[in-house]
Amino acid sequence: MFVACHLFLGLVLGLAIAGRLGDRRLIGFSALGAVLPDLIDKPVGHLLLGGSLNSGRLFGHGLLFLTILAVAGIALYRRRESFALLAVTAGVLSHQVLDAMWAMPVTWYFPLLGPYEPYEFTNYFGGAILAEISSLSEWIFLAASAGIALAACRGFGPGISRLAAALVRVSVPLLGILALASLLAWATGSPESILMVGAGPENYLLLAAVSAVGVIGVIRYQEFLYAG
Numbered sequence: 001m002f003v004a005c006h007l008f009l010g011l012v013l014g015l016a017i018a019g020r021l022g023d024r025r026l027i028g029f030s031a032l033g034a035v036l037p038d039l040i041d042k043p044v045g046h047l048l049l050g051g052s053l054n055s056g057r058l059f060g061h062g063l064l065f066l067t068i069l070a071v072a073g074i075a076l077y078r079r080r081e082s083f084a085l086l087a088v089t090a091g092v093l094s095h096q097v098l099d100a101m102w103a104m105p106v107t108w109y110f111p112l113l114g115p116y117e118p119y120e121f122t123n124y125f126g127g128a129i130l131a132e133i134s135s136l137s138e139w140i141f142l143a144a145s146a147g148i149a150l151a152a153c154r155g156f157g158p159g160i161s162r163l164a165a166a167l168v169r170v171s172v173p174l175l176g177i178l179a180l181a182s183l184l185a186w187a188t189g190s191p192e193s194i195l196m197v198g199a200g201p202e203n204y205l206l207l208a209a210v211s212a213v214g215v216i217g218v219i220r221y222q223e224f225l226y227a228g
Contacts, residue, residue: 019221150163
């Protein structure tokens with residue numbers, strides 16, 4: 001899945017965690033975790049190791065990384081009662097689920113099944129950026145993410161609060177439409193479309209799921225999100 005989709009799900013997951021624990025800061029930690037695997041693996045795999053592995057799914061996309069974060073998060077919670085690192089862990093888990101890492105067992109279970117498998121890409125970052133900006137779903141997720149992020153912040157004045165509320169209000173029906181359109185594309189076996197460049201049936205199903213979860217999450221926790 002693309003960056004804005006990962007970020008949006010991380011924000012919604014963080015919103016649910018923060019709503020339960022009453023700490024808005026956890027929204028940011030979860031969002032960070034949701035993009036962290038790509039922040040680690042894309043530069044390493046496609047730049048530093050571009051001549052050998054050329055893969056953007058390495059350590060940050062594996063269960064070992066997730067386990068280390070979880071253990072460290074539990075230790076931090078027990079010592080300081082801070083849920084921050086566990087929120088990051090939840091975001092990382094959401095990233096690995098959206099990337100369906102179980103379909104890449106060598107990477108997901110590394111190092112149990114041997115070394116990472118090499119891949120071949122030509123101008124990976126250029127192609128990835130073009131695919132991102134050409135996908136309608138990414139713009140919807142980006143608008144919704146901006147609304148949630150701005151609403152979660154405090155102290156920027158009423159103008160920012162109004163902008164955040166407007167972005168969320170516009171995004172909710174768009175997310176609903178995206179969920180329905182993605183379900184239709186999945187059910188009819190449609191080829192790739194403007195919804196998501198390079199999408200397959202499983203991508204459409206994930207788009208529908210993320211959009212639906214987003215609508216439910218924003219509506220469920222909107223009072224907490226906009227509370228003073």
